Amino acid sequence: MFKRLKVFFSNQKVKWLGQFTYYLLILLLLFFMYGFNSASSGNYIYNDF
Amino acid sequence: MTPYGSFTFFFILVILLAPTVILGLRGRRFHAYNMFVTVIALGIIFASSLQQAVALIGFTIWQVSLIKSYIHYRKKRNSDLVFYLAVVLSILPLAMSKLLPYFSTITFIGFLGISYLTFKGTQLVMETRDGLIKEDLPITRLLYFILFFPTISSGPIDRYRRFVKDLDAQISGEQYKLYLYEGINKIFRGFLYKYIIGYSINYYVISKLKFIAHSPLEHHLYYMYAYSLYLFFDFAGYSAFAIGVSYVMGIKSPENFNKPFISRNIKDFWNRWHMSLSFWFRDYVYMRFIFWMTKKKWIKNRNTLSNLGYILLFLLMGIWHGLEAQYIIYGLYHALLMVAYNAFERFNKKHKWWPQNKFTHALSVFMTFHFICFGFYIFSGQLFHKGV
Numbered sequence: 001m002f003k004r005l006k007v008f009f010s011n012q013k014v015k016w017l018g019q020f021t022y023y024l025l026i027l028l029l030l031f032f033m034y035g036f037n038s039a040s041s042g043n044y045i046y047n048d049f
Numbered sequence: 050m051t052p053y054g055s056f057t058f059f060f061i062l063v064i065l066l067a068p069t070v071i072l073g074l075r076g077r078r079f080h081a082y083n084m085f086v087t088v089i090a091l092g093i094i095f096a097s098s099l100q101q102a103v104a105l106i107g108f109t110i111w112q113v114s115l116i117k118s119y120i121h122y123r124k125k126r127n128s129d130l131v132f133y134l135a136v137v138l139s140i141l142p143l144a145m146s147k148l149l150p151y152f153s154t155i156t157f158i159g160f161l162g163i164s165y166l167t168f169k170g171t172q173l174v175m176e177t178r179d180g181l182i183k184e185d186l187p188i189t190r191l192l193y194f195i196l197f198f199p200t201i202s203s204g205p206i207d208r209y210r211r212f213v214k215d216l217d218a219q220i221s222g223e224q225y226k227l228y229l230y231e232g233i234n235k236i237f238r239g240f241l242y243k244y245i246i247g248y249s250i251n252y253y254v255i256s257k258l259k260f261i262a263h264s265p266l267e268h269h270l271y272y273m274y275a276y277s278l279y280l281f282f283d284f285a286g287y288s289a290f291a292i293g294v295s296y297v298m299g300i301k302s303p304e305n306f307n308k309p310f311i312s313r314n315i316k317d318f319w320n321r322w323h324m325s326l327s328f329w330f331r332d333y334v335y336m337r338f339i340f341w342m343t344k345k346k347w348i349k350n351r352n353t354l355s356n357l358g359y360i361l362l363f364l365l366m367g368i369w370h371g372l373e374a375q376y377i378i379y380g381l382y383h384a385l386l387m388v389a390y391n392a393f394e395r396f397n398k399k400h401k402w403w404p405q406n407k408f409t410h411a412l413s414v415f416m417t418f419h420f421i422c423f424g425f426y427i428f429s430g431q432l433f434h435k436g437v
Binding site: 001019022023026029030033034043044045047049 | 051053054056161164202203204232237241243244245248277283284287311369370371
């Protein structure tokens with residue numbers, strides 16, 4: 001079972017689809033959270049040091 | 050404009066780096082163009098503050114003159130005194146920018162990224178002393194290394210010899226595709242960490258804690274976990290952006306994080322958290338201290354020496370963050386953890402008290418996570434705030 005899953009996830013098409021979904025999800029979340037505003041998510045903590 | 054602080058910054062980057070990507074995909078050299086991009090990007094970053102722009106220029110002239118003079122001197126002589134003087138002069142602007150605001154109204158020395166630029170400059174002086182840098186450094190390469198804009202504000206701290214290897218590497222179109230793919234992947238990870246997870250933790254948990262927690266203890270406990278995660282996603286997000294943009298520009302800047310919350314012990318944690326800084330302190334503070342003390346034979350016990358090295362390293366790291374009590378106690382707390390872990394490691398080697406199995410591994414990760422979170426709780430300053 002584990003071997004079959006490993007073979008499935010190492011398939012190039014599955015990998016590509018996984019990456020595409022990952023990028024798309026991030027873009028959609030960014031769009032839902034910030035819309036078309038020029039978002040600023042606050043300063044970076046380590047910029048102060 | 051804060052690097053990676055708004056979508057506008059990313060739109061500007063897309064426009065500026067489009068020719069880099071086209072040249073890279075065609076297998077052509079692009080570092081001359083990237084140097085031009087660095088100048089433009091620095092102009093955009095520091096455009097809003099003339100004081101910071103002037104301070105950056107002054108600092109760069111100071112560091113470059115110092116490094117070049119020391120390399121020139123080192124070719125003929127190798128005095129301890131001159132080396133110490135060069136290190137002090139290299140750190141001087143950073144020390145002044147950190148200390149002067151506590152004692153006077155002078156604030157014109159500091160600028161965004163002064164710490165990380167200082168770490169690079171001091172590193173060059175030390176590597177010259179060690180004989181690792183023997184020849185005069187070309188001014189354009191030196192400036193490009195120090196002012197490399199993707200990592201200017203908060204690192205990661207690169208090493209000159211590694212950076213130059215990337216500059217000299219002949220990258221084919223196919224190889225650049227991999228650089229670009231990895232760079233874009235890291236930039237998306239940066240968006241996920243900083244703009245989605247980090248922002249959500251700060252907005253939905255930290256700023257609303259007074260509605261979530263029912264008692265002061267709960268408030269402090271939730272804050273400790275939330276702040277620790279927020280700090281990680283904020284800084285790891287920034288690092289992912291910085292490293293990702295570096296990759297797009299053909300430079301493999303070093304990683305800063307490697308799953309720090311699954312560390313098995315405190316030593317393991319410092320090999321996974323803010324790696325470029327902890328390795329800098331390891332190489333240029335801890336190792337030098339050990340070497341120097343061994344040479345002088347003042348302390349012969351190796352464990353005492355190692356513990357003193359850790360105390361020095363973490364105290365300096367704490368002070369570097371600021372002179373506020375929270376940072377100094379944070380440094381001492383980690384020094385104490387390291388010393389205690391050192392003692393435990395020696396004890397366990399002798400008595401085999403802590404077995405190695407899956408259960409103890411999981412327990413070690415759980416315990417280390419809580420020690421780390423408490424450290425970040427000290428770091429946040431919440432411990433010193435009156436009331437909730």
